[in-house]
Amino acid sequence: MPQNIGNQTIFFEAGPTIAATAAVVGQKEGEGPLGEYFDKVESDEYFGQSTWEKAESAMLQNVTRLAMDKAAVSFTDIDFVLAGDLLNQCTSSNYAMRNTGAAFFGLFGACSTMAESLVLGATLVAGGSAQRVMCVTGSHFCSAERQFRQPLEYGGQRPPTAQWTVTGGGAAILEPNSRPPYITHATVGKIIDMGVTDTNNMGAAMAPAFVDTLICHFNATERAPDYYDLIVSGDLGSVGRAIAADLCKDAGFDIQNNYNDCGCMIFEPQKDNMVNAGGSGCGCGASVLCGHLIEQLSLGKLNKVLFVATGALMSPTTTFQGESIPSVAHAVAIEN
């Protein structure tokens, strides 16, 4: 049974098993350094659909089907699906899951959604409310760009601090404790807003939320950073990653040796100037976790991973109204 151990943290003594995961990405992500780890690289940015929003939804359908195939289950075997995305009213998730017969919890955590869905999914499974759940999220460069930034056709220049929204999705199926990898702890984040207003520098806006959640996690678990083989943020990018590492050091937690960021792992900014500070979006952390990291855990190349997905919770409307960017980060400890 799960147990709240303070500092926003839930301890799963018999942590749910991550039974299967799948990741689907676009062509650009498939050509990146993690390309070989994704279950499917889709060369058609429309995923066979007529609009980018429908493409994003088709991608999520795709990744849920792949994860179910790997777990040899169907929707009738899954008690609840937990999903969300960046689109207004989370429509890529809603439309992906309509008429599938899946009982559905819709989430909004922006780019923290993969971690949020794992936290809630783990509490449902470990707490007795479900035998099997599926956690899903993703993002699409083209739909995000036109909703949050500019029409693609405009060809707007982006500053070096800006990140590139990953076209990709991830799905994870959780079951009661049977075999590794397990979810052992979850630390739920507070919404933190340090006054950053630059929507082309989301890494700076989100880094303080990442650090706050990390410190809560260390305090709750009495673990030091070096307990983990890898501490990985969702999409802080190179700018946010540097800020996060500095803030952690100032707080007495040195994460330099075992910290990386999914946004820095999925692209090679040195080779691809377009991505600027690295990847971002719900699909960044989701595809790197569900494609790459879970495989590393399965192979024993990693044994203790702290996955901390971060989300920037503003909208274009709040930005136009002069508001700063509130952020959140949720941490999920995954261990063999």
Next chain:
Amino acid sequence: MPQNIGNQTIFFEAGPTIAATAAVVGQKEGEGPLGEYFDKVESDEYFGQSTWEKAESAMLQNVTRLAMDKAAVSFTDIDFVLAGDLLNQCTSSNYAMRNTGAAFFGLFGACSTMAESLVLGATLVAGGSAQRVMCVTGSHFCSAERQFRQPLEYGGQRPPTAQWTVTGGGAAILEPNSRPPYITHATVGKIIDMGVTDTNNMGAAMAPAFVDTLICHFNATERAPDYYDLIVSGDLGSVGRAIAADLCKDAGFDIQNNYNDCGCMIFEPQKDNMVNAGGSGCGCGASVLCGHLIEQLSLGKLNKVLFVATGALMSPTTTFQGESIPSVAHAVAIEN
């Protein structure tokens, strides 16, 4: 410990207590038939802010503070807040909760959010993950109108099937089983899309989801409709209510005698032509539940209530792209 009893339903043997609730509404709702039950009726539609979106956020801050006052707790006593709303990227919830110190789960269930937050909140408390959670949602007529329909200044005519988004919010604090009212069962809805495309007739779009969840609930609990003193939908309005009752009857469940809809209760369409088919929005079910129904339960005037909040999960973008309206409904059984 919660138990999944099939048919998408969780049974809480020691159901969490609804320790306190609060409801805040606008002037129009305060002048309606339930006016006396709301904790606060705000005559300033801007809630002291400069924009409607900020007003909606201030309203949510307001209602959370009132609920905490009634439970004699502060944010430091609450493990997790679960909240969501209708605004793009759920910004009224996100901004309401920033820098409060509350660990936060963001939800998107459109107008089903109050029920969704109660389901997840109950599983967290009953499953051992939390000692106390707060569930919050709301909507604002003016922010919803300009985001989903037309600029208010345009003065557009609305057809008789259209509903009026409630300006209101509700908050509920859940604690481990100690005194009534308790949450005893929760049935999580599937996303159902019967092909309705008329965004001015959301009741028709959402009614099938309501009926599907209701039938799952009856089958899982082996209860008949007359088990409950009141079965209440969140915001089907008069059109959706009639469709829902008919569909239930066709399926062999007669709910005519003990069924009502929060959208039909909060306004008097006979007296107020503007509201057409009745109230809608996250704040409709939330304020009627947290203001009126919980008080009726506390007074023993009602003892067994099935609260079924319904959500239409489309966005203006999907509507413009020719999509129909997927819907969801979650049921929460609240008993003394």
